[in-house]
Amino acid sequence: MTASASAPLPKANFPVRRMDFSFASTQKYWWSGDPFMTHFMNNLSSLFPYGEKFFVDSVRAVRDQVSDPQLQKDISAFIGQEAMHSKEHATYNDYAAEHGIDLERLELRIKVLLEWVTRFTTRKQRLAATCALEHFTATMAEQLLRREDINTQMDDPKMYKLWMWHAIEENEHKAVCYDAYNAIGGGYFIRTGTMLLTTFLFFGVIMTFQVHLMRKDGQLFNWRSWARGLKTLLGPRNGYFPKMIKPYLDYYRPGFHPFDHETKALEKRWKERLGFNG
Numbered sequence: 001m002t003a004s005a006s007a008p009l010p011k012a013n014f015p016v017r018r019m020d021f022s023f024a025s026t027q028k029y030w031w032s033g034d035p036f037m038t039h040f041m042n043n044l045s046s047l048f049p050y051g052e053k054f055f056v057d058s059v060r061a062v063r064d065q066v067s068d069p070q071l072q073k074d075i076s077a078f079i080g081q082e083a084m085h086s087k088e089h090a091t092y093n094d095y096a097a098e099h100g101i102d103l104e105r106l107e108l109r110i111k112v113l114l115e116w117v118t119r120f121t122t123r124k125q126r127l128a129a130t131c132a133l134e135h136f137t138a139t140m141a142e143q144l145l146r147r148e149d150i151n152t153q154m155d156d157p158k159m160y161k162l163w164m165w166h167a168i169e170e171n172e173h174k175a176v177c178y179d180a181y182n183a184i185g186g187g188y189f190i191r192t193g194t195m196l197l198t199t200f201l202f203f204g205v206i207m208t209f210q211v212h213l214m215r216k217d218g219q220l221f222n223w224r225s226w227a228r229g230l231k232t233l234l235g236p237r238n239g240y241f242p243k244m245i246k247p248y249l250d251y252y253r254p255g256f257h258p259f260d261h262e263t264k265a266l267e268k269r270w271k272e273r274l275g276f277n278g
Contacts (some may be wrong), residue, residue: 010073013172019088049086049107052085074238106212124185144164
């Protein structure tokens with residue numbers, strides 16, 4: 001038996017957690033009784049089922065070009081985590097349907113958009129788009145984990161656990177697609193140019209969906225809710241998105257890597273808080 005044959009196979013750097021949420025008793029406005037912020041989170045949830053399928057398809061399409069066994073294991077765990085996210089955010093639709101919120105229509109719009117993107121891009125470009133969106137989600141997730149002034153506004157304990165679980169895992173696997181992109185010879189200009197295009201597309205979709213959800217719920221002219229929500233998201237001193245500007249811009253730096261943003265201690269603290277073993 002050769003040394004290589006006897007060497008133990010690597011384990012993934014993070015686990016796949018099997019979750020099983022139910023939102024049968026969740027109130028309609030579960031974010032501090034506020035329509036705008038509840039619908040903002042509903043808005044984000046609508047992106048995940050088909051968005052995360054796109055991520056998985058993008059990395060699977062280049063997997064045969066990845067030779068590193070550790071990265072192969074991490075790709076498998078990444079696919080498993082994303083599959084669980086899609087499953088639980090599909091369950092999230094049960095809550096939405098119970099309260100007359102049609103997230104499935106928004107999900108189908110994402111499906112059509114991503115089918116169009118897939119049709120007109122190369123595998124490397126799709127993986128670059130996945131890297132960009134993974135950086136968005138990891139950065140947003142990190143802010144959610146750090147900002148207890150914001151995350152404690154989630155009144156429903158199951159919604160709270162769903163979003164914090166998702167946030168932990170987005171940081172656990174934030175480097176997988178990026179490492180796969182580098183492994184297939186992805187370059188700086190495709191990576192950063194794709195991020196720029198993805199940024200405009202992402203925020204265009206978010207703004208359109210937010211207006212749609214507020215209008216359909218009869219809350220479009222609820223100026224108090226808009227003001228409160230926009231202050232939470234965009235306030236110049238403690239807004240959610242302004243705190244993301246620096247890590248977002250860091251993506252454009254030559255030599256950037258997702259692990260430059262250290263979150264291991266943060267992940268560990270939250271895993272202990274939520275009772276996760278691994």
